[in-house]
Amino acid sequence: MGEPRQDAVELFVYKKKDVSIVCPQCGLAKNVPLEPLRVKGHWEVKAKCTRCAHVFRVRLNFRKFFRKPVRLEAQLADGAGESLGRAAVVDLSLEGIGFDVQEAVRPLAIGDMVHVSFPAVDGGRIQKAATIVSLRGKRLGAKFVDGAFDPAIYAWIVK
Numbered sequence: 001m002g003e004p005r006q007d008a009v010e011l012f013v014y015k016k017k018d019v020s021i022v023c024p025q026c027g028l029a030k031n032v033p034l035e036p037l038r039v040k041g042h043w044e045v046k047a048k049c050t051r052c053a054h055v056f057r058v059r060l061n062f063r064k065f066f067r068k069p070v071r072l073e074a075q076l077a078d079g080a081g082e083s084l085g086r087a088a089v090v091d092l093s094l095e096g097i098g099f100d101v102q103e104a105v106r107p108l109a110i111g112d113m114v115h116v117s118f119p120a121v122d123g124g125r126i127q128k129a130a131t132i133v134s135l136r137g138k139r140l141g142a143k144f145v146d147g148a149f150d151p152a153i154y155a156w157i158v159k
């Protein structure tokens, strides 16, 4: 395709209400509110400089690997929806989840897929499928199967 090569600007936006986007060509800085981007879950947006008309990409880094400590009651289920027991979510990131198993129906192993259900910031429920990647006693680490930006998880991270 005839897409012109563009500069890409990476911005770290964890816990910010707006971001300052700097044109890589002329240096013009502009503050842009983050909320509309966050709701849409965009990782990358196109920007056009209001001074020099340069078009460039802005990559929004929502601190994928930042882990927010939390304490949330959770239900675990397997892929078929059978209960695997109760757990407490102890940390959350956009990439995955850490939890302590409280009552396990059967032992879980690395590579197992679990469905974790826990409260959302707005009072609803969050349901995530995750693959277990680490085991340390009762503490399990799991990576979300769906790697897409999830506003419900982000809401916990910035809370």
Ligand SMILES: [Zn+2]
Pocket (backbone or CB within 6 Å): 023, 024, 025, 026, 027, 028, 049, 050, 051, 052, 053, 054
């Ligand atoms: Zn410019």
